[in-house]
Amino acid sequence: xxxxxxxxxxxxxxxxxxxxxxxxxxxxxxxxxxxxxxxxxxxxxxxxxxxxxxxxxxxxxxxxxxxxxxxxxxxxxxxxxxxxxxxxxxxxxxxxxxxxxxxxxxxxxxxxxxxxxxxxxxxxxxxxxxxxxxxxxxxxxxxxxxxxxxxxxxxxxxxxxxxxxxxxxxxxxxxxxxxxxxxxxxxxxxxxxxxxxxxxxxxxxxxxxxxxxxxxxxxxxxxxxxxxxxxxxxxxxxxxxxxxxxxxxxxxxxxxxxxxxxxxxxxxxxxxxxxxxxxxxxxxxxxxxxxxxxxxxxxxxxxxxxxxxxxxxxxxxxxxxxxxxxxxxxxxxxxxxxxxxxxxxxxxxxxxxxxxxxxxxxxxxxxxxxxxxxxxxxxxxxxx
Amino acid sequence: xxxxxxxxxxxxxxxxxxxxxxxxxxxxxxxxxxxxxxxxxxxxxxxxxxxxxxxxxxxxxxxxxxxxxxxxxxxxxxxxxxxxxxxxxxxxxxxxxxxxxxxxxxxxxxxxxxxxxxxxxxxxxxxxxxxxxxxxxxxxxxxxxxxxxxxxxxxxxxxxxxxxxxxxxxxxxxxxxxxxxxxxxxxxxxxxxxxxxxxxxxxxxxxxxxxxxxxxxxxxxxxxxxxxxxxxxxxxxxxxxxxxxxxxxxxxxxxxxxxxxxxxxxxxxxxxxxxxxxxxxxxxxxxxxxxxxxxxxx
Numbered sequence: 001x002x003x004x005x006x007x008x009x010x011x012x013x014x015x016x017x018x019x020x021x022x023x024x025x026x027x028x029x030x031x032x033x034x035x036x037x038x039x040x041x042x043x044x045x046x047x048x049x050x051x052x053x054x055x056x057x058x059x060x061x062x063x064x065x066x067x068x069x070x071x072x073x074x075x076x077x078x079x080x081x082x083x084x085x086x087x088x089x090x091x092x093x094x095x096x097x098x099x100x101x102x103x104x105x106x107x108x109x110x111x112x113x114x115x116x117x118x119x120x121x122x123x124x125x126x127x128x129x130x131x132x133x134x135x136x137x138x139x140x141x142x143x144x145x146x147x148x149x150x151x152x153x154x155x156x157x158x159x160x161x162x163x164x165x166x167x168x169x170x171x172x173x174x175x176x177x178x179x180x181x182x183x184x185x186x187x188x189x190x191x192x193x194x195x196x197x198x199x200x201x202x203x204x205x206x207x208x209x210x211x212x213x214x215x216x217x218x219x220x221x222x223x224x225x226x227x228x229x230x231x232x233x234x235x236x237x238x239x240x241x242x243x244x245x246x247x248x249x250x251x252x253x254x255x256x257x258x259x260x261x262x263x264x265x266x267x268x269x270x271x272x273x274x275x276x277x278x279x280x281x282x283x284x285x286x287x288x289x290x291x292x293x294x295x296x297x298x299x300x301x302x303x304x305x306x307x308x309x310x311x312x313x314x315x316x317x318x319x320x321x322x323x324x325x326x327x328x329x330x331x332x333x334x335x336x337x338x339x340x341x342x343x344x345x346x347x348x349x350x351x352x353x354x355x356x357x358x359x360x361x362x363x364x365x366x367x368x369x370x371x372x373x374x375x376x377x378x379x380x381x382x383x384x
Numbered sequence: 385x386x387x388x389x390x391x392x393x394x395x396x397x398x399x400x401x402x403x404x405x406x407x408x409x410x411x412x413x414x415x416x417x418x419x420x421x422x423x424x425x426x427x428x429x430x431x432x433x434x435x436x437x438x439x440x441x442x443x444x445x446x447x448x449x450x451x452x453x454x455x456x457x458x459x460x461x462x463x464x465x466x467x468x469x470x471x472x473x474x475x476x477x478x479x480x481x482x483x484x485x486x487x488x489x490x491x492x493x494x495x496x497x498x499x500x501x502x503x504x505x506x507x508x509x510x511x512x513x514x515x516x517x518x519x520x521x522x523x524x525x526x527x528x529x530x531x532x533x534x535x536x537x538x539x540x541x542x543x544x545x546x547x548x549x550x551x552x553x554x555x556x557x558x559x560x561x562x563x564x565x566x567x568x569x570x571x572x573x574x575x576x577x578x579x580x581x582x583x584x585x586x587x588x589x590x591x592x593x594x595x596x597x598x599x600x601x602x603x604x605x606x607x608x609x610x611x612x613x614x615x616x617x618x619x620x621x622x623x624x625x626x627x628x629x630x631x632x633x634x635x636x637x638x639x640x641x642x643x644x645x646x647x648x649x650x651x652x653x654x655x656x657x658x659x660x661x662x663x664x665x666x667x668x669x670x671x672x673x674x675x676x677x678x679x680x681x682x
Contacts, residue, residue, distance in 0.1 A: 029481075030477070030480070030481050032473075032477060051660070051663075051664050056480045056481060058476070058477075058480060058656075060473060060476075060506070061502055061503065061506040062502065064470060064473070064503075065470070065472075065473035065476075065502075065503050065506070066473075068466065068467070068470040068473035068474040068477065068503075069473045069474065069476050069477030069480075070477060071466075071474055071477065072446070072464075072473070072474040072475060072476065072477025072478035072479075072481070073477035073478065073480065073481035074477075074481075075464065075477075075478060076477070076478045076479075076481035076482035076485070077481070077482065078481040078482070080477070080481070094467055095466075095467055095470060098466060098467050098470075102464075224482075225444050225462040225464075225478060225482065225485060226441065226442050226444070226462065226482055226484060226485050227441070228441040229462065230440070230441065230460055230461055230462055230463075231462060231463075232408070232456065232457055232462075232463045232464075232465070233463075233464055233465070234456070234457065234464075234465035235465060235466065235467055236465065243408075243411060243457070244457060244465070
């Protein structure tokens with residue numbers, strides 16, 4: 001039905017465009033979107049590329065429609081993407097919850113800009129970390145990945161699609177305006193060389209199939225619209241038939257599993273990058289673009305004789321609790337610079353704070369941390 | 385055959401409902417109030433699907449939230465009960481991603497025209513190939529009788545205890561003005577004409593809109609002293625007049641006036657997908673050149 005993407009090689013490519021190419025390489029053939037700085041280039045690239053590959057591009061009337069259309073496309077069996085920034089995510093959040101409840105694979109790219117409200121549209125922040133985790137009402141597990149470069153905009157968009165198909169849920173790519181708008185070398189391998197996880201469709205016959213029957217797994221097998229299963233699905237609390245059942249008992253069966261399908265597979269989902277953490281006394285935890293801008297500060301602190309390491313969560317959610325606990329038991333403390341007023345540090349402090357000091361270095365957005373501020377924080381933690 | 389013989393024939397096989405292949409019988413009884421028009425409307429909708437000769441496996445129903453939002457849960461088709469107001473964009477995604485599907489949206493007046501109003505006009509403008517049926521009962525039923533964008537002036541609701549002071553929408557007028565390919569209005573009394581209308585809409589291309597004026601006995605009738613559901617249905621029947629030539633923008637509804645019914649718009653104009661394809665064909669050489677240039681960079 002769809003043509004494969006033939007694009008491969010070495011490119012000097014913008015992050016947003018690399019994100020679109022990653023989606024296409026992963027097999028995404030539907031984009032529903034709405035223009036917003038600094039994410040628009042993702043949609044523009046898809047508008048150009050999707051028709052060539054027999055895919056569907058639609059610019060909706062708003063972000064609410066965009067995510068609803070993406071969910072619909074996914075239920076038709078097509079990998080689907082939407083790209084936006086913080087204000088768009090705010091609008092999408094109700095239907096992100098629907099995607100979680102109906103267990104609908106799709107990828108949502110948030111090229112973060114500074115908020116709250118309209119904030120700084122053309123510049124950057126990392127202030128939607130908690131929005132990604134808790135944006136929609138109710139309880140559900142979340143997967144969010146934070147790229148640090150255009151190359152990772154490509155790579156992690158593919159990973160996001162793989163996770164979304166594997167765990168049947170919307171997955172976030174939490175980029176930012178710097179990574180999205182920066183142009184760097186991007187290597188795109190031939191599509192045959194990529195690891196792509198394809199959706200698990202039921203092999204049962206219509207009549208035997210129940211949309212949310214687990215058969216001993218955490219994630220139910222999928223049936224798409226039009227295949228004769230005549231299934232029902234709803235945002236209401238539902239049983240394994242997908243039928244709404246308004247009882248506490250059904251809520252117990254339905255909702256905790258939406259968290260367990262993540263919590264039971266944390267080791268499969270968590271991706272980390274570590275530098276010099278083995279002998280470190282102080283560890284800087286930084287993600288996305290901040291993991292690159294702190295490197296000179298870390299070098300400066302090392303020149304002063306402090307053993308500093310860097311832990312970069314590539315997977316922001318689920319939180320890499322296991323590794324951070326291990327490190328907390330042997331280091332003197334953590335420094336958490338992030339371009340928000342202290343969001344991820346809350347989780348670091350929850351996990352590591354009972355062992356060692358955790359120091360937040362906040363920034364409201366629109367700029368980077370000053371090296372001196374980071375060095376000073378590292379020194380404070382190192383020298384108590 | 386006299387009337388009794390016909391009735392006898394109809395109830396011979398009482399263990400089987402004549403529509404049981406099209407409804408989820410394991411979900412009966414439904415949650416709708418006795419006297420509500422929804423049962424008649426949904427039956428007429430499914431009759432229409434049957435008349436259209438569609439493969440049921442390729443027909444999808446999407447609903448939003450509210451009394452009518454529950455339709456998706458009862459039809460024995462692939463069915464999606466989505467969020468409040470968002471059934472149309474969800475259906476748009478489904479249809480565009482699999483153009484072999486016949487996609488119907490059945491939802492209420494509050495869902496489609498208050499919270500979902502923006503999606504409605506844009507889907508009509510795009511001429512996306514879906515069938516939208518709005519069951520208009522003039523009020524929010526599920527939440528207990530609040531004012532809707534269709535509530536007639538001076539009608540009472542739980543949020544308009546002294547009478548509604550907001551000008552209501554004329555749904556068929558909006559649909560026609562926004563560019564729908566097919567626009568019709570019926571009441572829950574016109575079940576045969578409604579099912580014919582659904583069959584026409586399901587077979588034709590483009591954005592189709594059918595408004596069905598339907599009685600809500602529990603809140604609208606009670607708050608407005610309209611009697612039982614049956615009495616309100618009879619009133620709708622008596623007030624209605626069929627005029628296919630009527631200008632849909634000139635036939636608003638109020639508490640007393642004529643309910644002008646009919647097929648007001650039935651035009652062929654290119655659908656969203658046809659226009660997409662036209663654009664690609666027109667620019668195909670340019671696209672191929674650009675594409676090869678893109679790949680050559682490797």
